[in-house]
Amino acid sequence: xxxxxxxxxxxxxxxxxxxxxxxxxxxxxxxxxxxxxxxxxxxxxxxxxxxxxxxxxxxxxxxxxxxxxxxxxxxxxxxxxxxxxxxxxxxxxxxxxxxxxxxxxxxxxxxxxxxxxxxxxxxxxxxxxxxxxxxxxxxxxxxxxxxxxxxxxxxxxxxxxxxxxxxxxxxxxxxxxxxxxxxxxxxxxxxxxxxxxxxxxxxxxxxxxxxxxxxxxxxxxxxxxxxxxxxx
Numbered sequence: 001x002x003x004x005x006x007x008x009x010x011x012x013x014x015x016x017x018x019x020x021x022x023x024x025x026x027x028x029x030x031x032x033x034x035x036x037x038x039x040x041x042x043x044x045x046x047x048x049x050x051x052x053x054x055x056x057x058x059x060x061x062x063x064x065x066x067x068x069x070x071x072x073x074x075x076x077x078x079x080x081x082x083x084x085x086x087x088x089x090x091x092x093x094x095x096x097x098x099x100x101x102x103x104x105x106x107x108x109x110x111x112x113x114x115x116x117x118x119x120x121x122x123x124x125x126x127x128x129x130x131x132x133x134x135x136x137x138x139x140x141x142x143x144x145x146x147x148x149x150x151x152x153x154x155x156x157x158x159x160x161x162x163x164x165x166x167x168x169x170x171x172x173x174x175x176x177x178x179x180x181x182x183x184x185x186x187x188x189x190x191x192x193x194x195x196x197x198x199x200x201x202x203x204x205x206x207x208x209x210x211x212x213x214x215x216x217x218x219x220x221x222x223x224x225x226x227x228x229x230x231x232x
Contacts, residue, residue, distance in 0.1 A: 007222050009175035011055035013197070014044065015189055018181030018205030031075035036207035038079055042090055047214040048128050049094055055129045055171050057101070059189050063137030066106075077111055084114040091118060095125040101167040102136030103144075129171060138191030141167050145192075168193050176221050180206045198224045 016037055023033030041058060048056045061076060091098050098118050115134075145165035149157050163169065173193045177186070182203035186194065200220055204213050 005051065005218055005222060007224075008052050008218070009198075009221055010053070011057070011172045011174045011176075012048070012053055013057040013059070013174035013177045013190055013194070015059045015177070015179035015187060016040070016206040016209075017179055017183055019207060021181065022205040022207040030072055031079075033205075033207055034072075034076055034079055038083055040206050040209045043210050044214060045090055045094070045096060045128070045130060047211045048130075049096070050211070051214075051218060053128065055131070055174075057131040057133060057168075057171075057174065057190070059136070059187075060132045061102075061134045061136070062188060063102075063135055063140050064188065066135075077108060081108075081111050081114060084111075084118050089118075091122050091125075091130070095122075095127045097122045097125040097127075097129045099129060099131045099171075101131055101133040101141070103140070104134060106135060131168075131171065133189070136167070136189075138186075138188045138193075141190075142192055162192065166192060173197070175226075176200065176217070178202070178217055180204055180209055196226070196229075198226065 019033035019037040020030040021033070022036060023030050026032075044056065044058075047053075060080070065076075066073070090096065098115075100115060100119070104112050104115070115132075142162070144167075145162050146157070148165050149161055154161065163173075168190070173195075174190060174197045177190070177194055177197045178200050179186070180202055182201060184201045186199075190197075198221060200217055202213060202217065
């Protein structure tokens with residue numbers, strides 16, 4: 001039986017790192033790691049439902065990922081395409097709302113169509129909101145937010161103004177940010193939003209991430225004393 005946890009983060013954001021290294025260690029092409037990474041996403045979604053997480057954001061494709069080989073990019077797109085179109089869909093079966101962050105315009109038309117259709121099908125679900133950051137970069141998010149405020153006639157902005165113009169304007173800021181593989185950096189992810197997020201860097205590679213590692217992460221969150229600049 002799972003032990004009771006006293007503090008559950010409302011929003012977990014995950015940098016899914018280590019897919020390529022997982023495949024390389026096994027003498028496989030990098031896209032095999034991405035394929036196994038999809039299974040880790042499903043395990044994490046089910047764990048979020050089990051432990052009562054309300055929002056989970058996956059850093060799926062960054063603005064910098066366009067620098068990778070065409071073969072790897074096409075492989076990632078094919079995995080996402082298959083994932084959205086498969087019959088036994090985890091989102092429909094578990095009443096999970098799917099959303100996206102980032103600029104989707106450069107993506108293939110059929111992929112965008114599949115994503116929009118899944119967003120429409122799941123828009124009324126409220127057990128869990130899963131956000132996929134696609135062609136997303138934290139700096140780009142801030143620049144787009146500021147430009148949108150300028151277009152609306154703002155000549156001076158507040159922190160709250162920017163928060164309401166970011167891609168995450170409809171969801172809480174992340175309480176807990178996990179980056180797998182042991183790398184300790186945030187790689188241009190949710191820069192403005194994670195000002196007071198708790199950060200956690202487990203060494204496990206993303207394709208091996210499962211409920212045991214998820215629970216271990218939540219146990220780590222229990223130890224954190226979140227003061228937001230004040231004193232408790």
